[in-house]
Amino acid sequence: MIALVVLGYVIYRNVYPAPAFPFNIFPYIAAAWLVVGLGTVLLVPGLARSIGTSLAERQGLAVEESSES
Secondary structure (H helix, E strand, O other): OHHHHHHHHHHHHHHOOOOOOOOOOHHHHHHHHHHHHHHHHHHOHHHHHHHHHHHHHHOOOOOOOOOOO
16 A cells, blocks of 8 residues: 555656646656556456466476365
């Protein structure tokens, strides 16, 4: 929760007062990426776990199977 507050504050301080062009559009691009990431996690809940499992297997790490299915 604290991390979300800090993240919100950082985004706010990058938007207000508005910096000069082209730096004034960067916070909105970052916010759009955050919204896309959050939307992906909420709409496709198994995707993050699947990607994490795949990356762990590629690195030769042991992957524990959960019984939450």
